[in-house]
Amino acid sequence: MLLLALDTSAAATVALLRDDVVVGRFGSADTRSHAEVLAPAVQGILADAGVPGADLDGIVAGVGPGPFTGLRAGLVTARTLGFVWDVPLFGVLSLDALAFDAVAGEAVEAGSAFLVGTDARRGEVYWAAYRAAGDALPELLDGPHVGTAASLPKDQPLAGRAASLYPDDLDGLPAFTTSDPDAASLARVARLRLLAGEPLLDTAPLYLRESDAKVPGPRKRATA
Amino acid sequence: MMRGEPLVLGIESSCDETGVGIVRGTQLLTNTVSSSMDEHVRFGGVIPEIASRAHLEAFVPTLRTALDDAGVTLEDIDAIAVTAGPGLSGALMVGVSAAKALAVATGKPLYAINHLVAHVGVGMLGGTFADGLPANLGALLVSGGHTEILRIGNIASDVELLGSTIDDAAGEAYDKTARILGLGYPGGPVIDRLAREGNPKAIRFPRGLSQPKYMGTAEEPGPHRYDWSFSGLKTAVARSVEQYEAAGMEVPVADIAASFQEAVVDIITSKAVLACREHGITELLLGGGVAANRRLRELTGERCTAAGITLTVPAPSLCTDNGAMVAALGAQIIMEGRAPSGVSFGTNPSLPVTEIVLASGEDGRA
Numbered sequence: 371m372l373l374l375a376l377d378t379s380a381a382a383t384v385a386l387l388r389d390d391v392v393v394g395r396f397g398s399a400d401t402r403s404h405a406e407v408l409a410p411a412v413q414g415i416l417a418d419a420g421v422p423g424a425d426l427d428g429i430v431a432g433v434g435p436g437p438f439t440g441l442r443a444g445l446v447t448a449r450t451l452g453f454v455w456d457v458p459l460f461g462v463l464s465l466d467a468l469a470f471d472a473v474a475g476e477a478v479e480a481g482s483a484f485l486v487g488t489d490a491r492r493g494e495v496y497w498a499a500y501r502a503a504g505d506a507l508p509e510l511l512d513g514p515h516v517g518t519a520a521s522l523p524k525d526q527p528l529a530g531r532a533a534s535l536y537p538d539d540l541d542g543l544p545a546f547t548t549s550d551p552d553a554a555s556l557a558r559v560a561r562l563r564l565l566a567g568e569p570l571l572d573t574a575p576l577y578l579r580e581s582d583a584k585v586p587g588p589r590k591r592a593t594a
Numbered sequence: 595m596m597r598g599e600p601l602v603l604g605i606e607s608s609c610d611e612t613g614v615g616i617v618r619g620t621q622l623l624t625n626t627v628s629s630s631m632d633e634h635v636r637f638g639g640v641i642p643e644i645a646s647r648a649h650l651e652a653f654v655p656t657l658r659t660a661l662d663d664a665g666v667t668l669e670d671i672d673a674i675a676v677t678a679g680p681g682l683s684g685a686l687m688v689g690v691s692a693a694k695a696l697a698v699a700t701g702k703p704l705y706a707i708n709h710l711v712a713h714v715g716v717g718m719l720g721g722t723f724a725d726g727l728p729a730n731l732g733a734l735l736v737s738g739g740h741t742e743i744l745r746i747g748n749i750a751s752d753v754e755l756l757g758s759t760i761d762d763a764a765g766e767a768y769d770k771t772a773r774i775l776g777l778g779y780p781g782g783p784v785i786d787r788l789a790r791e792g793n794p795k796a797i798r799f800p801r802g803l804s805q806p807k808y809m810g811t812a813e814e815p816g817p818h819r820y821d822w823s824f825s826g827l828k829t830a831v832a833r834s835v836e837q838y839e840a841a842g843m844e845v846p847v848a849d850i851a852a853s854f855q856e857a858v859v860d861i862i863t864s865k866a867v868l869a870c871r872e873h874g875i876t877e878l879l880l881g882g883g884v885a886a887n888r889r890l891r892e893l894t895g896e897r898c899t900a901a902g903i904t905l906t907v908p909a910p911s912l913c914t915d916n917g918a919m920v921a922a923l924g925a926q927i928i929m930e931g932r933a934p935s936g937v938s939f940g941t942n943p944s945l946p947v948t949e950i951v952l953a954s955g956e957d958g959r960a
């Protein structure tokens with residue numbers, strides 16, 4: 371199974387996965403240049419691997435939650451590639467990639483509950499609660515949500531960048547306090563779901579916040 | 595290599611229209627547009643985040659429709675062009691990301707082009723100018739997002755900004771005034787309609803940046819000789835409405851609409867024609883969404899005729915933001931032999947008109 375995965379919910383990351391082997395990978399720490407770096411990354415990874423896009427078995431997109439502009443750059447890229455190459459599109463909750471990494475890295479024990487959190491800007495985090503499930507994928511218990519770090523469930527360790535941003539409120543899992551969702555892990559989550567015959571998401575973005583638009587109130591007076 | 599005229603697919607997403615157009619040289623094959631305008635009505639103006647969300651949902655369906663409508667496949671296309679700026683940052687990013695993905699997936703060259711110059715590019719289409727763009731050409735662009743007067747030496751390589759609004763766009767002034775008068779959104783068509791029943795001389799609204807200190811003389815131009823300002827106008831309209839209300843009188847909506855429209859159209863056309871006369875412009879293209887305004891077309895026509903300038907107004911569907919204009923400019927750029935932009939360029943919300951096509955990014959992959 372050959373999967374191309376993109377996640378732009380935090381950093382811009384791209385990965386090409388052949389079965390369980392990462393054939394190519396790109397990651398940018400910059401969270402504001404997704405529209406610039408994404409297409410060259412896809413182009414470079416496929417060229418280096420000698421893989422024509424139409425040979426892919428699927429394109430996996432991280433659907434967020436994440437800051438809007440970057441998230442859209444990834445989703446419109448995935449949808450357009452899928453349209454041109456006529457390849458199926460699969461959506462995966464971006465936080466699932468972090469949860470997968472925490473369990474695969476043996477940071478949490480089987481059966482125990484933990485949190486995943488990323489930077490939502492404006493003093494808030496995107497988060498979800500999971501349970502580690504042995505050999506299976508982590509089980510999503512609650513979320514995704516957006517809120518202040520102080521509002522998250524207490525006494526559960528957290529994987530993801532939110533831990534280093536709000537250390538007073540969150541108990542970070544060592545080695546995962548600055549982690550962002552990674553496209554290679556996203557592809558692995560998608561692959562395991564496909565192999566297990568489980569449904570995946572479509573590529574609808576998880577904004578979790580409304581646009582800031584306000585319906586205008588009554589006219590303000592121009593004269594004092 | 596491409597034979598004959600290039601088949602170009604153009605993508606536009608700088609404001610609230612998701613546009614995909616396809617041209618073969620100067621021949622228009624499709625002009626497919628999906629607008630999010632209805633979603634902005636209750637806010638009384640374009641909300642950038644709502645426009646950006648709509649672009650994401652509209653892009654692939656609009657692309658599919660455009661290809662079907664033109665009866666071409668992506669393999670047939672010689673090149674892709676996309677608006678890189680100016681415009682709303684988040685909205686531009688959707689079209690640019692999509693265009694780059696399209697370029698990577700098809701292997702076709704991508705040209706990142708200037709939205710304002712593309713508005714002039716429609717002059718190549720639909721027989722707007724039967725023999726191609728004329729010499730001594732200027733363009734007056736009036737819309738909800740911009741108000742500019744340009745001089746076009748060569749559409750692919752020589753465009754100069756002579757003047758522009760320093761605050762609101764003219765279309766924005768219409769929207770804000772319509773809101774003050776309780777007329778809804780968008781403001782342009784309803785004010786234009788009401789203005790016919792009103793007296794344009796009933797109230798003398800200010801003409802921004804028309805004082806001698808801003809204008810100067812032809813020999814010694816002031817700092818804003820060909821520039822406009824519309825932000826004072828909406829305040830003047832609001833004051834006028836309040837004066838009628840304070841006096842317990844019925845607000846003469848039609849008279850205010852007519853007087854407001856006259857102020858906008860008078861200052862736009864007088865400065866545009868002045869810029870043309872002082873820069874040897876004898877052919878003027880009127881573009882942008884507000885080009886559909888009856889009074890703007892009428893007064894621009896009168897003043898151009900008096901000044902010996904030939905006025906040309908493209909079809910309304912080519913005046914509003916669309917992908918065909920992007921494709922049309924792209925085709926001209928290709929025929930001039932300019933290099934493609936690659937896939938690593940960035941968007942620029944305030945791209946100057948002198949940057950007609952972006953140069954290839956640093957890594958030069960494509």
Ligand SMILES: [Zn+2]
Pocket residue numbers: 709713737739740882914915
């Ligand atoms: Zn425009």
